Amino acid sequence: xxxxxxxxxxxxxxxxxxxxxxxxxxxxxxxxxxxxxxxxxxxxxxxxxxxxxxxxxxxxxxxxxxxxxxxxxxxxxxxxxxxxxxxxxxxxxxxxxxxxxxxxxxxxxxxxxxxxxxxxxxxxxxxxxxxxxxxxxxxxxxxxxxxxxxxxxxxxxxxxxxxxxxxxxxxxxxxxxxxxxxxxxxxxxxxxxxxxxxxxxxxxxxxxxxxxxxxxxxxxxxxxxxxxxxxxxxxxxxxxxxxxxxxxxxxxxxxxxxxxxxxxxxxxxxxxxxxxxxxxxxxxxxxxxxxxxxxxxxxxxxxxxxx
Numbered sequence: 236x237x238x239x240x241x242x243x244x245x246x247x248x249x250x251x252x253x254x255x256x257x258x259x260x261x262x263x264x265x266x267x268x269x270x271x272x273x274x275x276x277x278x279x280x281x282x283x284x285x286x287x288x289x290x291x292x293x294x295x296x297x298x299x300x301x302x303x304x305x306x307x308x309x310x311x312x313x314x315x316x317x318x319x320x321x322x323x324x325x326x327x328x329x330x331x332x333x334x335x336x337x338x339x340x341x342x343x344x345x346x347x348x349x350x351x352x353x354x355x356x357x358x359x360x361x362x363x364x365x366x367x368x369x370x371x372x373x374x375x376x377x378x379x380x381x382x383x384x385x386x387x388x389x390x391x392x393x394x395x396x397x398x399x400x401x402x403x404x405x406x407x408x409x410x411x412x413x414x415x416x417x418x419x420x421x422x423x424x425x426x427x428x429x430x431x432x433x434x435x436x437x438x439x440x441x442x443x444x445x446x447x448x449x450x451x452x453x454x455x456x457x458x459x460x461x462x463x464x465x466x467x468x469x470x471x472x473x474x475x476x477x478x479x480x481x482x483x484x485x486x487x488x489x490x491x492x493x494x495x496x497x498x499x500x501x502x503x504x505x506x507x508x509x510x511x512x513x514x515x516x517x518x519x520x521x522x523x524x525x526x527x528x529x530x531x532x533x534x535x536x537x538x539x540x541x542x
Contacts, residue, residue, distance in 0.1 A: 343361070346361070348499055348500050348502075348503035349503045349504065349516075351500060351503075352380065352500045352501075352503060352504050352513070352516060353378070353380075353513075353515060353516035354378070355367050355369055355373065355378060355409060355411060356500075361492070361496055362492065362493045362496040362497075363487075363488070363489030363490060363491070363492035363493040363496070364489060365431065365434070365435070365489060365490065365492075365493040367411050367413070368411065368412050368413075368434060368439045368440065369409050369410065369411050370401060370405065370409075370410050370440055371401060371404065371405040371406075371407075371408050371409050371410045372405065372406060372407055372408060372409055373409050374409075375407060375408050375409040376539075376540075376542075377407065377408045377409065377514065377515060377536060377539045377540055378408075378409045378411060378514070378515055379400075379408055379409065379410050379411065379512065379513070379514055379532075379536065380411045380413060380512070380513045381393075381397060381410075381411070381412050381413065381510055381511070381512045381513075382413050382414075382415040382497070382500075382501040382504070382506055382509060382510065382511045382512075382513075383412065383413075383414070383415060383509050383510045383511075384414075384415055384416050384417045384420055384423045384509040384510075385414075385416070385420075385422075385423050385426035385427055385430065385443075385446055385447070385450070386416075386417070386420035386421075386422050386423040386426065386450070386454055387417070387420065387423070387509045387510065388450070389508075389509065389510060390447065390509055390510045391447040391448075391450045392525060393510045393512075393525070394443070394444060394447040395444075395447075396525060396528075396529050397410070397512075398444065399529075400529060400532060400533065400536075403533075404536060407540060408536055408540075412439075412440075412443060413497040413500060413501060414427040414430075414431075414493075414494045414497040414498065415497065415498055415501040415506070415509055415511075416494065416498070417509065421458075422453065422454055422458075422461065424494065425458075425461050425462075425465070426446050426453065426465070427494050428485055428487075428490050428491065428494070429442065429446065429462075429465035429468075429469070429485065430442045430443050430446060431484075431487075431490040431493055431494065432465075432469075432481050432484035432485050432487070432490060433469055433472070433473060433476070433481065435480070435484055435487075435490075436473060436476050436477060436480065436481065438469070438472055438473040438476060441472035441473065442468065442469060442472055442473075444472075445468050445471065445472045446465075446468065449468060452464060453465065453468075462482065462485055465485070466478060466481065466482060469481050504516075504518075506518070512532065514532070514535045514536060514539055515539055517535070519531055519532050519535055
């Protein structure tokens with residue numbers, strides 16, 4: 236007799252199984268040395284791992300590790316991130332680069348915005364019936380166009396310098412300001428709207444200069460209080476202005492249309508930073524220092540006046 240296969244050491248002796256045992260497989264003798272079971276599997280894994288490593292090396296060897304460059308033909312050297320420090324104004328910040336900006340998606344493809352960018356644009360349906368803001372000699376054969384962002388510190392530094400150039404050439408040159416609020420500047424659009432709202436009452440240039448002069452105040456104001464700050468500035472530059480109309484115009488769809496139209500013109504010109512200043516459609520590309528830029532701008536104006 237043998238013990239039942241389910242029996243353990245605690246099974247009573249009287250519960251012996253009377254059945255005849257079934258022959259089972261012969262167990263290996265103690266001196267047998269069986270071959271490892273997983274040798275082939277390990278070998279396959281090693282070969283697979285080696286193949287994977289070789290594949291990764293080949294892929295990395297063919298990857299272009301050079302930094303990508305902007306397809307924009309206009310060099311980024313005109314970005315205000317390259318303008319040196321000005322002791323009287325805050326340093327420009329790198330977010331003023333606009334190389335990734337694109338024209339408005341609703342801009343009609345049939346319109347030649349590049350050609351328009353070289354002229355003074357009157358009131359049209361696509362600019363909200365708000366014409367270009369011009370100071371100086373409106374019918375001059377020399378047109379200076381500045382694309383600027385109100386939150387841009389470099390634009391704030393440039394504004395008083397452009398006012399000096401305007402004072403020197405106002406009897407011979409037309410000076411145009413166009414909005415180019417950068418997507419990364421959350422308060423640039425509200426400020427542009429405030430300037431355009433003042434412009435509807437004939438105070439665009441006064442409001443523009445005041446917004447730049449008070450830039451540190453409104454960029455540090457919560458969004459909920461911006462319109463109140465803008466209204467205060469408007470009262471200062473337009474003591475006889477209509478404050479109710481100004482406040483109402485802050486929600487004007489025509490003003491937003493005008494700003495988007497300006498942005499489309501700037502995008503068509505392929506500008507890569509703010510401020511970007513053009514003379515008769517040609518970019519003034521010298522931002523070594525503010526003084527060198529102004530000198531180059533004046534030389535360019537003089538050359539165009541002689542034509």
